[in-house]
Amino acid sequence: MNPSRWFIAALGAVFVFGELVLGISLFRLQVLNVAKSRESQAIQTIRRVRVPGRRGRIFDRNGRVLAECRPSRCIQCNLEEFQRRGASSNTVAAVDAAIDALSRALAIPRQISAREIARHLHTASAIPLVAWQDLDEATFARFCERSHEFPGFADHVSAERTYPFGSLAAHVLGYTGRSDPEGFENDPVYFNEKEMKGRGGVESYYNRFLSGVTGEKRVTVDARGFRPTRAHKSIMDETEDGDVAPANGLDLALTLDIRIQASLERELEGVTGAGVVLDPRDGAVLALASAPTFNPNECVPALTHAMYANLTNAPAKRGQNRAISEGYAPGSTFKPITALAGLATAWMPEDEYNCQGVYRLGNLRLHCWDRYGHGSVNLSDAIEQSCNTFFCNLGTAVGSNAVITAARAFGLGSRTGIDIGGEYSGVVPDDEWKYRWYNEHWYPGDTCQMCIGQGMLLVTPLQMAVVAATLANGGRVYRPYLYARREGAHIASAVRRIPYEDDAIDLVRKSMKAVVETGTGRAILVRTEQAQKPGERRRRFRLKVDCAGKTGTAEIGRGETKRKNTWIIAFAPYENPTVAIAMLVERGESGGKTVAPRVHNVLAGIFGEEEVTGGRPSVHYYEGRD
């Protein structure tokens, strides 16, 4: 055999060896290291897109819809259909021109700018660009009919939050904004639309319940980061591996009763103030209002700068929920608490004090609102007539600690725990507190101030509603709530019982009944219609049920800023109460004159009223402050 043949045989061996090397390399690549390649492929071709579930609705206790999702008709632009060669600005220009053309053809003004198109192209080219949203039905129908003329555009219906009753219960509900979900900012392969998120109120507190569970869709992208165009889609399997369907949010049925809510808000119209109506039997919130208010529909889909200013600008601060997040001096509505503190220590119900119109304590001179004095009054009379000097004397007699303990037993000075955010704890001052904030020790004068609900004492209207409810139900402090997560859960939320004897509580309740019948708060029980024409009798309307209450007028500020915040706490019916109410009006005249008629109207809306004919005419009418 000649050497050439040997060489050819060797060449054959080289060929086989060469192919063997290729085969082994391919085996390593395609069999042993598949996982690595698959992972690299997934990283570059698969984008995860968040799919939010439908947000749950919010009802009142009678099933009226307070918040729901309405369809928002959108036109989407599929960017991949407008890809142009070269710089991305070419694609932006193509999309821009297409949007212009569509805008002219359908006579709808543009909603997005070229800059927004470019931003979307650079950050989220794999998901469609929403070119128009919230279109009216006619325009949308016009587009759908002619959509084949506009390749690359598609109709789409997304959800938008709406509040059918407008501003009603706005502070309770809050509103929804849209934002990027948290925790994914740095994950470039995780796309999302701006998702609805509750802001303020129930929308925020129960956001997790309402928003449901966000799902996930997987989108394949090509080398330029676009979704595959239709031509590619026909080839590739549309697998749904790894897709997670979203779960819709839960519907919430609140304890609110919109009829009570509406009448409460009507009474607060035009003033600055707040009101809370509780069910004293379990702490359910029947109505909670703050004035001035706002319309949450104006806050969706996104809060504008103008709207933000509208919500936050002083003095109106429409966004501020005064019922829970602002502290006020309670004024005389605090006196029932002082009374209980006294009864629990040394003061006897029949102990009397002679009111001379002024209370002197060292250099301090504290005036009673009746400058001539109430004369000799016992505790019951003192509550009925709201005698300041009596309670100053009582407080001095029993000491500040008893009063502080009583206030705290009612839950003042700490958050009630209502299920909406932004609650203020209020202040029940003591020596330590005063030293910390004012670097001064507690003076007996501070005790006097506190006993009549002034000084450093600060409470929220909600806390006063809890006080009213506690007095109404005979001493149980409930945690106020808007939504019962579990059936009967509120029973456990009876935080505690106040440590006072039933007799003492009864005495205070009786006194409060006297307040509305013969005392400073008669306007709660009876509405007097002024005569329309001279000579006509005044007509008087009485609630159909007995009730009890306490007026309050807190003086704050000095000189020019001096003003009065006026209060009422009340509950009805007197026996087995079902409603407890606290209402505050800033810059009022007095509790009895400013707030009492409003509370009457709210209660009349619940229990009804009837005209009083004949009967005992009013003996005298207190014009002074209480």
Next chain:
Amino acid sequence: MIAAFLSKLKRTDWVLTACMTCLIAMGTAFIWSACSTRQIAVIQNIWRVHAGTAAFGLAIYFTLASIDYRRLFDFVAIPAYAGALVLLVAVLIVGAEIYGGRRWLWFFQPSEVAKLAVIIFIAYLLGREGRRSFKWFAAAGAAFAVPALLILKEPDLGTALVLAPAVMVMLLVARVWTKGLVALLMVALLAAGLVLGTVYVAERQNDEARKAQMYSRLPLREHQIKRLKVFLFPERDLKGTGYSQHQLLISIGSGSVWGKGLRKGEFKALGYLPQSVSMNDFIFAVVAEESGFIGNLLLLALYLGVLLPCLRIAFKATDERGQLLAAGVATLIFCHVYINIAMSIGLMPITGLPLPFISAGRTFLIVLMASLGLVQSVAVHNEEIAET
């Protein structure tokens, strides 16, 4: 007459024909797959062009197989070689410039034709007794060098790279100046090692000026140095220069054992593989992704089914021209296959070379089939001499 025809049929290597046909069929299928996602009708129909060219090629294949290659050589070897040179010069002057190179004369590539012309010419030159001296080596060397330089000028480094081993093997088979040749081979390997080594050392330099100075000594273009860098440090710049290599690797790897199925490959559809080359130079990635490891084994087996019969024919050939021709053609095809697949899986730097029978490319396919037709002619005719 009929008896002669039957004996010719009998001597034809049918394994070679069958494997070649199978490869072309596979090629047509994967070209169809690679182009199906493109929007342009002309490109979508490339697979039809491939099949049509193959039909035309088969006619040439059988015609050449039935003609005695020795007679053909006498007529054709010199004119073909001269014609190839003319075309190579012409393409440099009037050729259309595509992707930074002048490789096309209207619809065909002269460099592909030149490969066969050179092999035929060298087989014709050395295939006689007594042509073993250095003079013949020099003649053969010149016959290779002139077209090789013209091809490098295009520039088409890949074609020059595959032609060199083919000529080398022919010289070794012809036993022309064997010692010198082996020495030359060593020098070539050394040079290749030196170039790679320089790039490696330069890349590990921190001093930019020094790096640039080292690169300036290499007889390579910038893009070639870049490819060597990617080859040596594939993980360095996955989104820039190393992008193609990285995409080739993960598309092949993601094919796994059984592949994703014909037309189901995602890399070419989504544009991760450069679309302009996914049906020719990068088609192995499409094949590997869609047919998997099993498909690749079949592909390699089919190539052996073409290469080994060629070597068998060379081995059995009684006449030296036939031996040289068969060995040269086999080496040419092997180099194409090996370099293309090796660069796809990162064993070699990226070079623009088509995969025989699979890649779209009319000139190359016809040249391949004509070459194999001639090899077949060797199988059919060289025994006649023994008989007479």
